[in-house]
Amino acid sequence: EVQLLESGGGLVQPGGSLRLSCAASGFTLSSYAMSWVRQAPGKGLEWVSGISGSGGTTYYADSVKGRFTISRDNSKNTLYLQMNSLRADDTAVYYCAQDRFRGVQGVFDVWGQGTTVTVSS
Amino acid sequence: DIQMTQSPSSLSASVGDRVTITCRANQSISSHSNWFQQKPGKAPKLLIYAASSLQSGVPSRFSGSGSGTDFTLTISSLQPEDFATYYCQHSYIAPYSFGQGTNLEIK
DSSP states (O other): OOEEEEEOOEEEOTTOOEEEEEEEESSOGGGSOEEEEEEOTTOOEEEEEEEOTTSOOEEEOTTTTTTEEEEEEGGGTEEEEEEOSOOGGGOEEEEEEEESSSSOOOOEEEEOOOEEEEEOO | OOOEEEEOSEEEEOTTOOEEEEEEESSOOTTOEEEEEEOTTSOOEEEEETTTEEOTTOOTTEEEEEETTEEEEEESSOOGGGOSEEEEEEOSSSSOOBOOOEEEEEO
């Protein structure tokens, strides 16, 4: 069964850092591009970042560019999101999502259950 | 960046009704539109991709249409499990933005 399991969320102070992980099972991670999508409390969905299957191409939303870094370790079947300089408006549930393709195409057909990040003092 | 504007933002309907949700992009995105269903506390679920392709396992009462800037999601006969929030999204070029969502409620 194809499954994505996020971890690493929690409470962090403004200006702090956090690293999210997304463990993939049931498929070979390197065959697919991956993205992070977030949802602030009571709000809609916001695409955050994407990475190609090889890891050679990355994309970011303007709201996180320069602060967040997406990466992957295909040997560990794991996707990461390093989040620095966190702000209150980064508070959200963060989902990892599998693209239908090896290149970043933005069609997300498998999602994890999400991990909650709260930025507050 | 491409913006997706969804309407209506909320909708009340009854079991058995035919429902249509629309989405407009602020520039042409060809057929690069997708639709998701989300229930409270759950991850989104892909329903339609490439404007009109039904994702595997999704009931055939769901359909999508459109190209260019205007897209629609139609549910032909609402079932109790269809009451949820629906989002359109474009996959034309990063950043891959979503519409603001349509909350489909029971009348």
